[in-house]
Amino acid sequence: MIARKRTSPVTKSEKPPTEHKPTIASAEDFRLAPPKLRVIFVISSLLCSLYLYLLCFHYNLIPVAARYVLRRNMFGFDINKRGTPQGDVKVPESLGIVVGIVFLIVAIIFQFFNFTEDSLWLVEYNAALASICFMILLGFVDDVLDVPWRVKLLLPSFATLPLLMAYAGHTTIVIPKPLVSYVGLEILDLGRIYKLYMALLAVFCTNSINIHAGLNGLEIGQTVVIAAAILIHNVMQIGASVDTEFRQAHAFSIYLTQPLMATSLAMLAYNWYPSAVFVGDTYTVFAGMTMAVAGILGHFSETLLIFFLPQVLNFLLSLPQLAGIVKCPRHRLPKFDPATGLLTGTKDGTLVNVYLRIFGRKSEKSLCIHLLVFQALACALCFLLRHFLAGWYK
Template sequence: MAYAGHTTIIIPKPLIPYVGLKVLDLGWIYKLYMGLLAVFCTNSINIHAGLNGLEAGQTVVIASAILIHNVMQIGASTVPEYQQAHAFSIYLIQPLLTTSLALLCYNWYPSSVFVGDTYTYFAGMTMAVVGILGHFSETLLIFFMPQVLNFLLSFPQLIGYYKCPRHRLPSFDPQTGLLTGTDDGTLVNKFLRWFGRATEKSLCLRLLAFQVFGCCICFLLRHLLAGWYK
């Protein structure tokens, strides 16, 4: 409701002959996308969870990527309005990043502080706001690539196609201290089924490494695709 920016997208050069336009105004469809993005970001951190340090850790990784992206775009642009939008994003993402880093110190395995819905909703909505009002909502979605994958894996259970228990956590073996993946459709369980059993700490590190990989892919895509719009 607060968004008063453009609703247009620039068509990549290779697609212009097929679309017939260089700039396409999506109108209400673009605003619908942003509304859905806000809902997704708010809930995606909350459902990609269940391990000590995972919720705060993924927020730190994404917030760091957003901050780097904003600095890069301010340096690359000469349009004051565009620079101001990314500066506004920096003003909001810096407090989120620093407070999440402090929280991560206590939320890391073995955790002495648990984040719960209060933090995950706050973190997701903050990143949605900076992405929408900073005018990089498409890039933001790519930063959330692991969360998108987790949502797609979870979708059949979320809509009730398969039985969806209240907590879709992996099973814990107290004798070995290892986690085993269940049949539930979450990225946490998928990682355990794909790569074998692991301790909670090592599994969290793998998932955060995958988050870093997703953010790097986003930067690579923007660098490669930038020439398509000139």
Template structure:
């Protein structure tokens, strides 16, 4: 989380750009190197089970394996490009005075450092390039999935644009809440999948049917899911690495869930839907890992609303087109709890400050929870004061446990619930 300083220019007169302005200021410290050791450990933890399931555990068609392998190779290329592009982009945003100060380090030397803001724009652009180029290797011009694939990319691209606009213009909260509904329009208009839901077996006797067609209500639900996923990532924030970290954990869970569904199913269309989800979520995971290498504590860059909006929309899209929105909401359990806990402040029932962050003690380096309705503050009140890094790790462990709970529920309720 950061306080932002805008460019200073005379009202009504565009700022004059001189050659000297285009050079990085000598007062700006160089960007810290990426924490690649941390990323290597995290990547092994996430990708080892995925590739084990893909190549050894399940008997998956060679053609599908080939497509997933190509997507994985391109996604790794995206990771490398993003790691190299972030320092370059950081210099450009600093030249335009798009930077912030780390509020959770106020009163320390680190709290006085200008931190480049809105570096999520780099991740969004690299992601889109990978996703667009991948079409050449996987889809034909008459593919049934091509329209929805491009509609998904259009929604994600729209959300990146709106997120960057928010970073630059500092859009009010009431407008932030509705921005994702506009970005979701390309996907909703192009969606040609089913609009039915399977009624849980214990409720069939009360509803009267096992499969219920919701029609336009289903599309309304899809739009609301996109709004929730996008904003929930944005409000569960405020610590170095938390926004990107939760995206990485959820993306890894989505990746493993998809390969498990492909391996356990014999329905070609069902398999293709989950493969479609893999094609979109794998580059999100790898490019997010690149951003995490710079955003992990102590952050040398801030991700901005550009990234949180982009990541939320990308995960909503894969959940919608992969037809596992219920599972996606279980992966988002911490975000659901944080949203419900935040509702009194978000809807102005009780006062809501601009930044709902913990209190930082520069003498001890510890954070203390406030009465603001966020999971960040709740964890501090429940488990006591701790450092920013320790708090972020605790929250990410909670995120991972929520994903494991989802896998457990699906295993134990299989055959009884649906």
């Protein structure tokens, strides 16, 4: 049996273990862990499935509603196709009521997933939905009773009352830096004048969508473009800010704009050239009010007005006829030539006619695409202005 050798109690002094220093990898040696694409794919699929379900549900609801409005003799004829077989087809009108109803259902159910009972934003959210619902009702009344356009200008001012009464946000404006030396203030409190400004902004946005129309797909197309710009702007502002209230205001705007864009895309499939349905004033006033509310409660009304640059130009061109200085016909549409299928600009003061007078005759589909591209360029101009004027203007 082999005995184990005992160690001597006196051992040689051992050197203390050297401290391990972590090695710092250079930029060339750095390797990023592979991304978890599966997680992103699963989450995106769940979100997209809900989004696509909304589109499909609304998409299938439109033909059902179209049959009902035809039974009530709510139809019209496409004036821009007069003299052709398509010009004699009865086109269902006022289908904007479908967009509005689906929007309200989605927006109301959304409260269950986002807001709590003591949420400070819940009151303003419900007030915003009340104003939008009020505007949908007034728009549908206009489609049924054919309200005179002078009365139509005042309808949004009544619809904004729930929002104005419940608004508890700030009423101050930031004076542009180049004007601070002249005004003597950096921040100016407008008080009730600010609420008057909110009401006027809602009136403008609502009616500007309504009067910049007359082509298949133009009303919904411009709404989709502006709504996309609003969503991009909100996401950019949320990512660039650390202020909780500021981020919540822009998130609030997203809550209203996202369902507007989803329902509008479903309707655009039926309203694009050649249009199978007409959205009527119900949709135009609803879309304008929704974007106005999103801009007001998101606190980016100046940016919203630049997004509406084509609508501002159309309003300025229409002002002589709207004020009664120049005779205003019922339909200020371009002249259609059945032989060529092209539209010719008339002397009426609209952006559609001015565009045709400058760039020549075009088909209805081509003209609508050109105007939507112009709308997108106006939104891109807004982003460029915000980028180059940041730090100098405000």
